[in-house]
Amino acid sequence: MAKSDAPAAPPAITADRRPGRLESFITQTFAVAAAEVQKLRHDPLELLTRAVQPVLWLMLFGEVMAQVRGVAPGNLPYLDFLSAGILAQSALFVAIFYGISAIWERDLGVLQRYLVSPAPRSALVLGKALSAGVRGLSQAVIVYILALLLGVGIDLNPLSILGVAAAIVLGSGLFATLSLIIACIVKTRERFMGIGQVLTMPIFFASNAIYPLSLMPGWLRAVSHANPLTYEVDILRALMLVKGASDYGLPLDFAVLAAVTAALVAIAAVAYRRMGY
Amino acid sequence: MDATTNEAAAAVEITGLTRKFGELTAVDAVTLNIRQGEIFGLIGPNGAGKSTLIKMLTTLLPPTSGSARVAGFDIVSAPAEVRRHIGYVPQLLSADGSLSGYENLLLSARLYGVPRAERDERIGRALARMGLAEAAGHLVSHYSGGMIRRLEIAQSLLHRPTVLFLDEPTVGLDPGARETVWERVLDLRDRFNRTMIVTSHLMDEINEFCDRIALIDRGHIAAVGTAAELKARVGPDATLDDVFIKLIAEETESGGSYGEVRRARRAARDHG
Secondary structure (H helix, E strand, O other): OOOOOOOOOOOOOOOOOOOOHHHHHHHHHHHHHHHHHHHHHHOOHHHHHHOHHHHHHHHHHHHHHOOOOOOOOOOOOHHHHHHHHHHHHHHHHHHHOOHHHHHHHHHHOHHHHHHOOOOOHHHHHHHHHHHHHHHHHHHHHHHHHHHHHOOOOEOOOHHHHHHHHHHHHHHHHHHHHHHHHHHHHHOOHHHHHHHHHHHHHHHHHOOOOOOOHHHOOHHHHHHHHOOHHHHHHHHHHHHHEOOOOOOOOHHHHHHHHHHHHHHHHHHHHHHHHHHHO | OOHHHOOOOEEEEEEEEEEEEOOEEEEEEEEEEEEOOOEEEEEOOOOOOHHHHHHHHOOOOOOOEEEEEEOOEEOOOOHHHHHHHEEEEOOOOOOOOOOEHHHHHHHHHHHOOOOHHHHHHHHHHHHHHOOOHHHOOOEHHHOOHHHHHHHHHHHHHOOOOOEEEEEOOOOOOOHHHHHHHHHHHHHHHHHHOOEEEEEOOOHHHHHHHOOEEEEEEOOEEEEEEOHHHHHHHHOOOOOHHHHHHHHHHHHHOOOOOHHHHHHHHHHHHHHO
């Protein structure tokens, strides 16, 4: 045992010198996300099990629907059209059940450790959102490999890939934060599972993920326009595919995702506090 | 605030602190001072309000009324400052089993703003002091109960808190592991004059290690004093177990219906 830290008299206890607020906010946010990366490194098998769903969608649903003419707009093959939607979907499915890990952490007691730290609740929540983004990115790698194998015209320009990564992180963060808010309200896994299931379907089907909005009746199109997933898919379709194009313009897409995420993080920061009760 | 120059300075000052859950009053107008450098034991039956009191003092739960200052800061008006100056080892398992011991400590160091240049050194020292240096790289899910407790204590100390809360630190540990945990706790107090607030159901532990003890029953402080003082109140050869049973029994004479028990248990489940 080190002797150097054993002074004779009880020393004055000095609080740590404080770094700037923004600097600590960023450190704390990234600390939460870094822990998530470490967990994934310890258990990479989880990533493989997550790969099953996109494989099934693309190879079963996609291959059949590709025979139907006129679903995808213009000269875009349906499988190409679908692969962007399935990427958004697989990131959504990971993110929307993210709240369950918060309930799990609360039941265990790990969450109390976060809550007794001086980190602002917004930094903790943003860190969780970023963690979901990390998991979303791992999904993206899987879908990219799969799409390439299926002969989808993937745009491998580094800038496009960077844009896709940004959209995935934002989209995953958005839905994970929504999930976290629900978790803070319901507080039990059983109640959460029910709500999670109910939520996933409309978010997925009332969007442009597997068919274009132009095929929808007016009311459903209106719902889809209010669905953030639509804007995430719009970015993915424009940047992931060689032949893809954006319907709404990338600046609007990113602005919608960023604004909704910011609003949800603000709400979640207040709700997260109640997890300590 | 300079508490270290004055030995009798209060590390925790609680005034009329109250928390209600609906109709149930879990903590009822508690007033208590805990001195700097003291190892202070909180004992009482299940559902007496110990955990609720600690949750308020660690700012996890806002009080319904009353006030408290911890390490010189108000728990309601300056919760972030309170959190910066306290360490908390919750009753539940708080180390993350899917991370290694080192990674758990790194997470704490970052959340508490330990300067980057000092992180590795402080983590290394904490691991050595808690006898975990060799297991640092292993996943915590492979640790024994005693190792996890020591890791959690290490985590709660990295930022050098002035007040440390230990909620049932030895629950579920075998006698050897219990003794190791207490050795580390005493060592921390002796070397750094930290204040420790400890809850336990093991009266012999509390008797042996705590400077002063508060007995809590149904949200009230039933008695405060040194172990010797409390025992003297009951009889010449009394043990702390006798104190517990006698003083709680006196209180129980005055009430305790099925409805109250049901409410208390529901509150404990919903909020515990």
